Amino acid sequence: MSILTQEKYQRQRMIKYAQKHSVTETSIRYKISRKTVYKWLKRYDGTVNSLMDRSHRPKTSPRSHTEQELSQIRRRLKRHKWTDLLLAYQELVERDGYTRSYGGFKRIALKLKAAKPTKKKAKKSPEPYKRAEYPGQKIQIDVKYVPKYCVADGRKYYQYTAVDECSRWTYREMYDEHSTYSSKDFLEKLITRAPFPIREVQTDNGSEFTNRLIVVKSKHLTLFEEALLEMGIIYHRIQIATPRHNGKVERQHRTDEARFYKNMRMYNLSDGRKQLAIYQQKSNNYIKTCLGMKTPNQVVAMYQAIML
Numbered sequence: 001m002s003i004l005t006q007e008k009y010q011r012q013r014m015i016k017y018a019q020k021h022s023v024t025e026t027s028i029r030y031k032i033s034r035k036t037v038y039k040w041l042k043r044y045d046g047t048v049n050s051l052m053d054r055s056h057r058p059k060t061s062p063r064s065h066t067e068q069e070l071s072q073i074r075r076r077l078k079r080h081k082w083t084d085l086l087l088a089y090q091e092l093v094e095r096d097g098y099t100r101s102y103g104g105f106k107r108i109a110l111k112l113k114a115a116k117p118t119k120k121k122a123k124k125s126p127e128p129y130k131r132a133e134y135p136g137q138k139i140q141i142d143v144k145y146v147p148k149y150c151v152a153d154g155r156k157y158y159q160y161t162a163v164d165e166c167s168r169w170t171y172r173e174m175y176d177e178h179s180t181y182s183s184k185d186f187l188e189k190l191i192t193r194a195p196f197p198i199r200e201v202q203t204d205n206g207s208e209f210t211n212r213l214i215v216v217k218s219k220h221l222t223l224f225e226e227a228l229l230e231m232g233i234i235y236h237r238i239q240i241a242t243p244r245h246n247g248k249v250e251r252q253h254r255t256d257e258a259r260f261y262k263n264m265r266m267y268n269l270s271d272g273r274k275q276l277a278i279y280q281q282k283s284n285n286y287i288k289t290c291l292g293m294k295t296p297n298q299v300v301a302m303y304q305a306i307m308l
Contacts, residue, residue, distance in 0.1 A: 011051040015044050065100070065108055072096045073108060082113050132165035135300050136196035138236070139164055140249040141186075141203045143178065147257065152267045159256070159276070160186040162194075163249040167299040168288055169195070170252055172280050174272050183208045183224035191231065195300055200234040204246055210237060259283075 018026040018037055027034045044050055065073075076088040076096075089105050092098035098105070132138045139162050146157040158178050162171045171190050175182040191198065203209040209224050211217040221229070228235045238245035260279045266272035284296045291299055 008048050008051040011040050012048055135164050135167045135303050136198045138200045139198055140246050142246055142249040144253045147261050150261050150264050161249050162190050163252050167296045169296040169300055174276050176269050180208055180222040180224050184227045187227050202236045205237055
């Protein structure tokens with residue numbers, strides 16, 4: 001039971017006691033003034049709700065801000081973008097003849113700002129991603145940093161990964177250099193190892209792939225882009241800050257972290273490449289739920305059989 005409910009029932013008991021005893025006895029018993037007893041006796045109409053507290057808010061506020069003053073405050077605040085209250089108050093005093101204190105002005109300004117309607121941002125619904133219809137139609141390429149915990153010599157190494165959107169067929173190579181030269185070398189190896197012709201390649205906007213984000217070199221093609229142009233392969237860059245568009249290769253990187261890197265220890269680049277090559281031979285024979293419990297190699301073979 002809430003405190004307000006308890007109070008009204010307490011007053012009802014006091015009223016019933018006052019109806020049988022004098023007002024003085026009631027005030028002594030309930031430790032309240034006689035005036036209070038008379039007030040509740042006058043207000044009581046036989047129902048408990050009549051004994052609830054009424055609002056203490058004044059019915060009139062002679063010193064409250066007028067509509068003209070409120071309009072002037074809104075205009076000045078809007079001019080100063082609702083932030084510089086001191087300057088808005090100074091202009092009100094000097095130009096509009098405002099006579100209120102700064103504390104009163106600040107209180108009204110905060111109320112007006114809270115009551116100001118906020119514009120709701122329209123929700124952006126991302127367009128559905130169109131999946132590749134056959135192997136080689138689009139290949140996602142990205143770079144993964146080899147975790148430090150599995151590197152013995154303390155150097156930095158990088159894994160280049162290519163994932164076919166349709167079959168999830170994956171190809172990987174390890175490098176000790178994060179550059180456009182490594183990207184070109186990986187592309188050439190990918191072309192020779194892929195069991196299908198490649199029509200389009202998709203990457204992020206990293207400097208190892210493109211110069212589009214480098215102002216000085218934005219119009220210069222990298223070695224990777226020149227190789228794609230020579231091979232007649234379409235090059236597609238995802239939008240900036242949208243790694244989900246390269247989600248298939250990003251997901252493969254997470255799988256490689258759990259299945260390979262957490263269970264290996266490499267001592268140099270040559271050792272890492274040997275271990276990665278062994279994992280590479282096995283990985284395309286692992287089933288995937290997105291392929292209906294088939295392996296990437298099975299999906300590639302199925303499409304090749306249809307095309308033949």
